[in-house]
Amino acid sequence: MARAAAVGSFLSHHIPAPSCSSSSSTTTTIRCALASSLSFSSSVPLPAQVFIIPSSAKKTPRNNNGTASLSSAETFSSRNSMLLLVPKSSLLLTDSSSSPSTSPSLSSSSSSSPCVAYSGFAALHLSTNFTQLRGMRKLFSGRQAHGTIGFKGKTTVADAAGGDSVVAEPRSKRRAAKKEFTPDQKLLGLRKLFDSVTPGQNLDAYIVPSEDAHQSEFMADCYMRRGYISAFTGSAGTAVVTNDKAALWTDGRYFLQAEGQLGPEWTLMRAGTPGVPSVNEWLKETLPQGARIGIDPFLFSSDAGDELKNALAGKDQELVLVYESNLVDQVWGDARPSPPSAPLRVHDLKYAGVDVATKLASLRKELGGAGATAIVITMLDEVAWLLNLRGGDVPHSPVAYAYVVVELETAFLFVEESKVTPEVAAHLREAGVSVKPYTALISDIKRLAEDGAKLWLDGSRVSVAIKNAFSDACLEYYENLASVRSHLADGNEATEANGPAALHRASPVGLVKAIKNAAELDGMRQAHLRDAAALAEFWAWLEHKIVFEKQAISEVEVANELEQFRANQFGFLDTSFDTISGSGANGAIVHYRAEEGTCGQVDNQKLFLLDSGAQYVDGTTDITRTVHFGTPSPRQKECFTRVLQGHIGVDTAVFPENTPGFVLDVFARSSLWKIGLDYRHGTGHGVGAALNVHEGPQSVSARYGNMTGLQAGMVISNEPGYYEDRAFGIRIENLLVIREEETANRYGGVTFLGFERLSFVPIQTKLLDLQLMSDEEINWLNDYHAEVWNKVSPLVKDNAKIWLQRNTRPISRPGGPALSEELAAVSK
Secondary structure (H helix, E strand, O other): OHHHHHHHHHHHHHOOOOOOOOOOOOOOOOEEOOHHHHOOOOOOOOOOOOEEEOOOOOOOOEOOOOOOEOOOOEEEOOOOOEEEEEEHHHOOOOOHHHOOOOOOOOOOOOOOOOOOEEOOEEEEEEOOOOOOOOOOOEEEOOEEOEOOOOOOOOEEEOOEOOOOOEOOOOHHHHHHHOOOOOOOHHHHHHHHHHHOOEOOEOOOEEEEEOOOOOOOOOOOHHHOHHHHHHOOOOOOOEEEEEOOOEEEEEOHHHHHHHHHHOOOOOEEEEOOOOOOOOHHHHHHHHOOOOOEEEEOOOOOEHHHHHHHHHHHHOOOOEEEEOOOOOHHHHHHHHHOOOOOOOOOEEOOHHHHOOOHHHHHHHHHHHHHHHOOOEEEEOOHHHHHHHHOEEOOOEOOEOOOOOEEEEEOOOEEEEOOHHHOOHHHHHHHHHHOEEEEOHHHHHHHHHHHHHOOOEEEEOOOOOEHHHHHHHHHHHHHHHHHHHHHHOOOOOHHHOOHHHOOEEEEOOOHHHHHHHOOOHHHHHHHHHHHHHHHHHHHHHHHHHHHHHHHOOOOEEHHHHHHHHHHHHHOOOOEEEEOOOOEEEEHHHHHOOOOOOOOOOOOEEOOOOEEEEEEOEEEOOOEOOEEEEEEOOOOOHHHHHHHHHHHHHHHHHHOOOEEOOOEOHHHHHHHHHHHHOOOOOOOOOOEEEOOOOOOOOEEEEEEOOOOOOOOEOOOOOEEEEOOEEEEOOOEEEEOEEEEEEEEOOOOOOHHHOOEEEEEEOOOOOOOHHHOOHHHOOHHHHHHHHHHHHHHHHHHHHHOOHHHHHHHHHHOOOOOOOOOOOOOHHHHHHHO
């Protein structure tokens, strides 16, 4: 009944009643594709028929003379939505801003008209979200539908044919009619290689993950195979290519970006959306029994490979490990970038805090306690941290392509020897670490099995290739052992107990690295203060350009200028990721990247979201601010205020030690949830100390699979947000250090934790609706800004200092409690 009420509310506001003198003034019943599914009977007087097509439509509605029909209906993926087909002569064209706030709104991506007619019909896509829709999706061969009323599920979509008939066409037919594009030569080249893997046994599909051989999120250009084959440049996603299909899975951070980057032969699979199959499910559904699916075994973790193999086995499908050469590399050919060759550098002990020998001794103690005699470290940031080394192989991340194998008495670094400088060589010798060629790892893994090693393997990190190399060598060892036993008089001289074995456990290095020592935390604090000074100078410059000089500046120029301000600070090395400089609608693309020629302009008319960070010799930064240089709308102010309330909720949280991060996630979303809003990304990620800006194993996310307990010394981000597609984006991000809290009680002897802030940049107060904020929240913001002023003002001067002072003044709500004497003095 709620659905019917919403439909009726929309129609009563947007479709006029017939004239009293009209011969057709009798009330027209709204005819539903499946009336029983709506339990709906309309008393709204209409001059003509309205088709309502819910997602469950199975029956065929017909027009007044019974000739128009809907057939071959297909689904349009949209949350909480349905479609109406209304005679255009009956549609009252109104702007959504003038619609009563209690009714669903009609909106348009076109400034000239709020609806588009199809042969006498207007397609209205209705929503009960009461939020004006921004930029409706293309539904019918490039045309647009407008408006929305919403129910859960998928919406049946009908295209309009000539005359008075309404005929739905399946998406495949519409695509066939639009195939005026040039075939994707990269896909054609990849498919041609399907029959070259095993003579007489062709592949039916090939999977291209985002990761490199080290399961990295960010990687060198030459390893961005998924980006090359699909043209989608987001940091997360998996591409699958079959003989006649190409599909890409990515998460909610990248839906809009992928829509814009994927070619016409690609299908976007919105991972995590209800009804969207996983890669494994899709392969089972799409490919026939006995199909052969190929992967590069160096690019899949052991766990992921096992999961895929087991899933395919359910339909008697085969996982084929393509060892010889990556198929995408073959298509890429000479155009593929060369592997990186940046030299290694020593990470100074005053920043690292603990020397390599001590770290190796602690790791060997862990090995002994677990019954292991060796471990292979594959994650690039773990290699860098363990050996106090930094590199330049990966943009924005100070790491090098390398592996480490640690045994009880020896340790080996597998790296291209040209990267080892004399200083690095001396550093490694002092720590008892030998250097071997990067490509020698697999042979050394086999050597460990021959030596009877008990090898610690983290299945979520080591590749299928590494695990299989050790497993095969172990099998060979025991086959030889059986042969030796048959020739020994005393079988006790050769036993399984002395043989190799794999111990599957999470890497002990990741957690130790995540808990920063005193030197690392001090470096992070100092780096953030210098970063705050650079940002104050930058924001003062940008505000002057836009507000006082009335200029509009491109998103790319903004990012470039910010990097220059940071480069003036001591110890700056690089940005910590590609700066997200998103104005207006671009801010709604969570991981947007501005590019010359296509980027937007930052001006005084739109919200501007800036997410950026830097790598310094002593620390890593990551901070987001959202600002408006003009007058924000009430809607923008409400959304911004609720995002800040979520930010404050996390910042002020106190919780027991070892609480998993997902427990805190509700604090960030609660204020948004109260009005039915949310965001499609995590609330917080770990951050390395002069290392990767994204670090595990800790996180704060709605996904409750990560059970890693939060501990003192960890660094995480606090970054709730809200995004209205094709309209604006809001995010507020600081980095936090987890610390012990002095609580009045310690129930059960448990230590309670809270947060220390690392980021100190003002939060724009003009974007706040103070009537929504509590006294405690306003006090939090005033206290934060006082801390920003006290810490950063000594580091800046002139215009930057004036800007900082103006943007850290205390605020108060009219009729609220008076400011303290100290804050009142600051405000003056």
